[in-house]
Amino acid sequence: MPYCAKCGVEVDNNIKKCPLCDFPIPDVGQETDEQSINVFPEAENIYKDRVSIVKNKVFFIFEIILIFAIPILISIRVFYPSITLKINYIINCIIASVFYLFFLFGYLNIYYNILGIGLTSIVLTYKLDSIDNNISWFYSYAILIILLVMAILYICVFLYKRSKKENKAIYILNYIFEGIGLLCLGIDSIISYRINNTIKPSWSIIVLISSVAISLLILGLYHGLPGRVRNKIRRKLHV
Numbered sequence: 001m002p003y004c005a006k007c008g009v010e011v012d013n014n015i016k017k018c019p020l021c022d023f024p025i026p027d028v029g030q031e032t033d034e035q036s037i038n039v040f041p042e043a044e045n046i047y048k049d050r051v052s053i054v055k056n057k058v059f060f061i062f063e064i065i066l067i068f069a070i071p072i073l074i075s076i077r078v079f080y081p082s083i084t085l086k087i088n089y090i091i092n093c094i095i096a097s098v099f100y101l102f103f104l105f106g107y108l109n110i111y112y113n114i115l116g117i118g119l120t121s122i123v124l125t126y127k128l129d130s131i132d133n134n135i136s137w138f139y140s141y142a143i144l145i146i147l148l149v150m151a152i153l154y155i156c157v158f159l160y161k162r163s164k165k166e167n168k169a170i171y172i173l174n175y176i177f178e179g180i181g182l183l184c185l186g187i188d189s190i191i192s193y194r195i196n197n198t199i200k201p202s203w204s205i206i207v208l209i210s211s212v213a214i215s216l217l218i219l220g221l222y223h224g225l226p227g228r229v230r231n232k233i234r235r236k237l238h239v
Contacts, residue, residue, distance in 0.1 A: 096124040118150040181211030
């Protein structure tokens with residue numbers, strides 16, 4: 001049986017007010033409805049939705065501008081045939097930019113985006129090299145360099161995703177510098193092989209050593225900082 005919270009007298013279950021002091025008796029025996037409305041609102045993160053809306057608007061604006069630029073350039077080519085070659089270069093670059101924007105805005109998985117950018121680059125470089133009906137540098141340099149860049153990007157993304165470190169974003173700079181070093185080494189090797197029929201890198205060795213040294217320096221400086229400073233950097237960079 002309930003008791004009066006003011007005077008302590010015992011009252012019946014159906015009594016709403018204390019018969020002695022007229023103090024209201026709360027109905028503590030009533031079972032709560034499981035489907036009752038929660039007085040506390042559920043936490044909802046709307047930041048991603050807002051970012052997605054803005055990103056879609058920006059994407060469609062740029063896409064529309066690029067698509068409408070193509071017929072304008074075609075009409076210019078008709079009236080000014082003397083600059084047909086230059087217009088063809090620009091049209092091919094604009095068409096490739098339509099696909100580049102889609103992949104760069106990250107609408108697909110990152111591995112598919114890298115693949116899409118690589119395939120778009122291969123098609124674009126082939127078209128640019130074949131506009132004058134003379135394939136000269138595409139097979140010798142362009143396609144090999146594009147495949148090299150794709151391989152380096154895949155390796156960096158794979159290592160980043162497999163990393164079990166707490167603050168993985170701190171290591172992005174290291175991947176960038178190390179990737180630049182490997183890319184320069186590959187480009188230098190491709191050029192030397194095409195010119196001298198032998199792989200003999202030269203300047204890329206200096207770039208590779210410098211990039212690795214900068215990467216190690218960044219790691220050393222970060223881990224050598226006091227914990228308070230590292231936490232401040234994490235908050236500033238949102239990592």
